[in-house]
Amino acid sequence: MSSMPRVPTPEPTSSPEPPTAAIVGCGDISAVHLEALQDLQIDVVGVCDVDPERARTVAQRLDVPAFTDHRELLAATTPSVVHVCTPHAEHVPVAIDVLAAGAHLLLEKPVADSPAQARVLCDAADAAAHQGVRSGVVYQNRYNPPNQRLHELITSGALGRVHGARAAVTWHRTAEYYAARPWRGTWTGAGGGVLMNQAIHTLDLLLWMLGPATAVRGQAATHALAEAIEVEDTAELLITHDGGASSTMYATNAYPVNAPVSVQVHAELATATVAGDLVVAWNDGRSETVAAQAPGSVGRAYWGDSHRILIEDFYARLGEEAPFWISPRDGLATVQAIHQVYDASPALRHPADARS
Numbered sequence: 001m002s003s004m005p006r007v008p009t010p011e012p013t014s015s016p017e018p019p020t021a022a023i024v025g026c027g028d029i030s031a032v033h034l035e036a037l038q039d040l041q042i043d044v045v046g047v048c049d050v051d052p053e054r055a056r057t058v059a060q061r062l063d064v065p066a067f068t069d070h071r072e073l074l075a076a077t078t079p080s081v082v083h084v085c086t087p088h089a090e091h092v093p094v095a096i097d098v099l100a101a102g103a104h105l106l107l108e109k110p111v112a113d114s115p116a117q118a119r120v121l122c123d124a125a126d127a128a129a130h131q132g133v134r135s136g137v138v139y140q141n142r143y144n145p146p147n148q149r150l151h152e153l154i155t156s157g158a159l160g161r162v163h164g165a166r167a168a169v170t171w172h173r174t175a176e177y178y179a180a181r182p183w184r185g186t187w188t189g190a191g192g193g194v195l196m197n198q199a200i201h202t203l204d205l206l207l208w209m210l211g212p213a214t215a216v217r218g219q220a221a222t223h224a225l226a227e228a229i230e231v232e233d234t235a236e237l238l239i240t241h242d243g244g245a246s247s248t249m250y251a252t253n254a255y256p257v258n259a260p261v262s263v264q265v266h267a268e269l270a271t272a273t274v275a276g277d278l279v280v281a282w283n284d285g286r287s288e289t290v291a292a293q294a295p296g297s298v299g300r301a302y303w304g305d306s307h308r309i310l311i312e313d314f315y316a317r318l319g320e321e322a323p324f325w326i327s328p329r330d331g332l333a334t335v336q337a338i339h340q341v342y343d344a345s346p347a348l349r350h351p352a353d354a355r356s
């Protein structure tokens with residue numbers, strides 16, 4: 001009886017180790033990152049906060065080590081990805097160390113508290129990218145379905161020539177909001193107010209959709225919260241985009257409620273309005289609606305619903321050759337535009353040494 005031909009036993013295929021995560025900065029937004037990581041079943045290997053109590057509380061809940069120095073966390077836990085959720089002035093110093101340790105960087109907005117610091121980060125991220133280290137910025141509103149669709153309609157040419165866009169961010173922030181986290185109201189901690197902290201998402205959407213800014217004019221001032229904060233609570237901008245369209249934006253933290261952010265694009269073939277949902281009113285009478293709510297969202301509505309989706313996408317793309325599509329250079333563009341407004345705002349009590 002002839003025996004079955006002997007087939008070589010295949011070597012067990014070595015699947016890559018699943019990525020691990022660490023969080024630096026255990027404040028408000030870290031909860032959204034941690035919830036997303038739990039949802040995605042990504043192991044958190046350590047957390048860090050300069051406030052030992054805050055670090056310990058989160059670490060105990062997750063049953064992971066707590067650190068008060070991010071360099072010790074990097075050395076002890078060697079995470080694949082570090083989520084940087086610190087105040088603005090503490091973004092670049094932490095991010096540079098993360099990249100130097102060879103960990104992928106997921107950085108909360110704004111990338112830096114000044115254009116000079118943002119450029120330092122971009123150079124470090126470019127150098128790290130040559131070693132396969134990824135950097136991504138949390139502009140999660142780009143993932144909102146209405147914004148995705150509007151971007152597609154513009155860039156595919158479906159709307160025809162785009163004349164321009166107008167945007168409004170009219171939110172409510174009290175003196176107590178700033179007192180709870182004193183860095184938020186200061187030039188040294190936050191590098192700016194409503195533009196740098198809140199409306200930067202919408203500014204990013206305008207630059208993403210209509211193209212890079214070739215000129216930015218505007219004014220910023222502190223109307224309602226002058227007793228409580230150094231930074232601006234209100235601003236208006238006129239942006240000229242590469243390609244000829246122009247956009248205007250109004251932003252304030254002095255509105256009585258957190259109203260939905262609105263972005264309206266006027267184009268040759270339609271007017272498209274995002275205010276929660278996207279409604280496209282075509283000149284020929286057709287209309288199209290895209291609902292705002294992303295499935296499975298965990299973020300608070302006015303932060304944008306798409307933190308979890310961005311985080312999932314960042315991890316999913318780690319194996320790809322291409323850099324993550326929302327880069328530190330996108331972050332630099334927004335910080336630069338904001339500083340053009342600060343530089344043109346004599347009423348602002350902006351320290352001259354931060355105007356770079």
Ligand SMILES: NC(=O)c1ccc[n+]([C@@H]2O[C@H](COP(=O)([O-])OP(=O)(O)OC[C@H]3O[C@@H](n4cnc5c(N)ncnc54)[C@H](O)[C@@H]3O)[C@@H](O)[C@H]2O)c1
Nearest residue numbers: 025026027028029049050051085086087090108109181303
């Ligand atoms: N993408 C969004 O929609 C969104 C929403 C809210 C906040 N954010 C951003 O998230 C970041 C944090 O904001 P927040 O509201 O959570 O602030 P927060 O003050 O609540 O938390 C920041 C934490 O970082 C800690 N910290 C400060 N310096 C540190 C350092 N060097 N190393 C380790 N920990 C340090 C603080 O002690 C604090 O616990 C900011 O950049 C903010 O703009 C983004």
